[in-house]
Amino acid sequence: METPSPVPDEAQRSADAPHLRMTNIHKRFQGVQALDGVSLLVHGGEIHALLGGNGAGKSTLLNVLSGLVIPDSGTIELAGREVSIGHPREAQAFGISTIHQELSTVPDLTVLENIFLGREKALTGKGSVLLNRRQIARQIQDLAGEFGITRSELWRPVGEFGALKKRVIEIVKALAVPPKILILDEPTSGLEEHEKTLLFEHMRSLQRRGVALIWVTHHLDEVFGLADVVTVMRDGRTVARTKTAALTRRELAVQMFGGDATQLMESAETLAPSRRRAGDQLDRPRLRAVNLTRPGVLRDISFDVRRGEILGIGGLAGAGRTELVRALMGLDKLSSGRIEIDGRPRRIAHPKAAYKAGLAMVPEDRKQLGILPDFSVAENISVSELGPVTAAGVLRGRRERALADSYIRSLGIKTPSPAEPIRNLSGGNQQKAIIARCLNTKPSILIFDEPTQGIDIHAKAEVHRLIRDVVEKGTSVIVIASEFSELISLCDRVIVLNRGALVGEVRDIPHRVATEGYDAVKHAIIDKASRADR
Numbered sequence: 245m246e247t248p249s250p251v252p253d254e255a256q257r258s259a260d261a262p263h264l265r266m267t268n269i270h271k272r273f274q275g276v277q278a279l280d281g282v283s284l285l286v287h288g289g290e291i292h293a294l295l296g297g298n299g300a301g302k303s304t305l306l307n308v309l310s311g312l313v314i315p316d317s318g319t320i321e322l323a324g325r326e327v328s329i330g331h332p333r334e335a336q337a338f339g340i341s342t343i344h345q346e347l348s349t350v351p352d353l354t355v356l357e358n359i360f361l362g363r364e365k366a367l368t369g370k371g372s373v374l375l376n377r378r379q380i381a382r383q384i385q386d387l388a389g390e391f392g393i394t395r396s397e398l399w400r401p402v403g404e405f406g407a408l409k410k411r412v413i414e415i416v417k418a419l420a421v422p423p424k425i426l427i428l429d430e431p432t433s434g435l436e437e438h439e440k441t442l443l444f445e446h447m448r449s450l451q452r453r454g455v456a457l458i459w460v461t462h463h464l465d466e467v468f469g470l471a472d473v474v475t476v477m478r479d480g481r482t483v484a485r486t487k488t489a490a491l492t493r494r495e496l497a498v499q500m501f502g503g504d505a506t507q508l509m510e511s512a513e514t515l516a517p518s519r520r521r522a523g524d525q526l527d528r529p530r531l532r533a534v535n536l537t538r539p540g541v542l543r544d545i546s547f548d549v550r551r552g553e554i555l556g557i558g559g560l561a562g563a564g565r566t567e568l569v570r571a572l573m574g575l576d577k578l579s580s581g582r583i584e585i586d587g588r589p590r591r592i593a594h595p596k597a598a599y600k601a602g603l604a605m606v607p608e609d610r611k612q613l614g615i616l617p618d619f620s621v622a623e624n625i626s627v628s629e630l631g632p633v634t635a636a637g638v639l640r641g642r643r644e645r646a647l648a649d650s651y652i653r654s655l656g657i658k659t660p661s662p663a664e665p666i667r668n669l670s671g672g673n674q675q676k677a678i679i680a681r682c683l684n685t686k687p688s689i690l691i692f693d694e695p696t697q698g699i700d701i702h703a704k705a706e707v708h709r710l711i712r713d714v715v716e717k718g719t720s721v722i723v724i725a726s727e728f729s730e731l732i733s734l735c736d737r738v739i740v741l742n743r744g745a746l747v748g749e750v751r752d753i754p755h756r757v758a759t760e761g762y763d764a765v766k767h768a769i770i771d772k773a774s775r776a777d778r
């Protein structure tokens with residue numbers, strides 16, 4: 245085995261050796277065989293999709309490659325030479341760069357500092373950070389500008405930016421020093437269409453320059469447009485490695501989940517959005533927001549949500565969607581406006597007040613607002629209904645477990661047991677547990693901010709089904725989704741925000757989809773969301 249210094253020498257490479265060969269990799273975490281003999285073969289100039297359901301082992305495999313996880317056994321060869329990667333710095337020295345699923349930028353450092361963190365030599369050829377900041381800024385400002393990061397933003401702490409911008413910063417960081425192998429773990433989560441397109445263009449340009457790209461995504465449509473080869477993982481094993489051109493979407497889904505599971509997905513896709521018309525009940529506003537204003541963020545927004553309705557909030561990044569629901573939840577202070585629930589004005593200055601008023605939310609950023617990392621999966625699911633778990637008695641323990649079991653089954657949460665600390669679950673499975681918690685509070689108004697971000701297509705169909713179920717029973721649901729297809733397939737009505745103002749509404753979506761077609765509805769939303777004359 246060799247250590248990362250020196251970087252594999254071009255001359256020593258056998259001409260046709262793949263950039264990467266991982267063979268028979270095993271990794272066990274207490275009680276969980278996360279990787280059970282996985283192999284991955286990736287050539288230079290190849291976009292290689294690594295697919296699999298939540299908890300299949302994709303992130304663990306890539307963490308092995310990026311030096312974050314040490315495997316129990318197995319070999320890694322780079323350009324035909326066996327190496328050991330014991331630390332992220334070593335991976336970097338081998339030319340392996342990663343865009344992580346979870347945001348991994350350092351909030352207290354500036355955008356620029358984050359970009360050159362540990363890489364000043366690669367960026368400038370010299371060591372001193374102090375001397376070279378301006379030089380690095382000049383060097384990367386074009387790339388940063390393409391992704392909408394202004395020159396002045398380069399000098400601001402990352403903590404000042406929202407989740408979306410942090411992801412973009414992470415992408416720029418990974419692209420700033422062209423890698424030999426680029427790992428992209430769900431890189432498009434929460435990105436807008438144009439940012440996705442831009443990222444895909446960069447992926448193609450790196451591919452042309454001979455970089456090997458390993459890409460984890462749950463968006464199969466994107467895979468077919470971009471990936472050359474697909475490796476599918478299931479339960480910690482490699483189940484198939486196929487050229488994308490030789491595959492259909494259905495075959496892929498079967499490889500990932502098996503034949504039975506794909507039926508649910510197919511029926512969910514063909515299902516018209518919910519047809520619940522609970523007579524006059526539908527027309528009674530459950531929540532009414534009047535003239536909500538927060539200077540610079542929300543401009544005089546009024547709307548209502550009715551019983552048994554799924555209301556979507558559409559808009560581009562920065563339109564104020566998350567800010568609007570944060571204000572409803574008492575997370576941010578409004579300067580004026582009022583909120584009525586079931587006809588009664590409510591003062592919601594704190595999330596507790598929101599909860600009391602019957603509101604619950606699945607937040608966009610599960611790391612910061614969602615999970616209680618040190619608590620078990622069962623506790624995370626039941627905490628809102630059963631109150632503080634520290635006071636747990638026998639009865640509570642049993643109820644908690646039964647409750648967790650039922651959600652673990654219906655949502656397919658992959659965990660060794662309900663008692664497992666939630667931080668040990670894969671990203672998608674953590675998200676499912678947070679969704680379970682919110683569904684379980686049985687609130688009268690349930691808010692989802694990007695509900696299916698990071699969860700696999702099978703679970704997505706299941707989450708949509710569960711949302712429809714609660715709505716059927718009279719709950720009102722508000723959904724924010726960057727993907728217009730998700731808004732259209734789930735919502736009855738969509739209000740559109742643009743630069744903090746409500747600029748339009750698309751009503752009766754199921755009917756319009758049936759009569760005018762999906763594209764017409766999508767364009768109706770996009771036109772309003774992107775009008776520049778506001």
Ligand SMILES: Nc1ncnc2c1ncn2[C@@H]1O[C@H](COP(=O)(O)OP(=O)(O)OP(=O)(O)O)[C@@H](O)[C@H]1O
Pocket residue numbers: 273274276277278296297298299300301302303304305345658659667668669670671672673698700
């Ligand atoms: N640190 C850990 N301790 C215990 N178990 C872990 C740990 N990290 C991962 N696991 C388990 O290993 C398995 C594989 O997880 P991994 O994150 O690799 O899945 P994934 O395919 O990336 O899923 P997702 O699509 O949800 O991101 C899961 O069952 C997970 O719970």
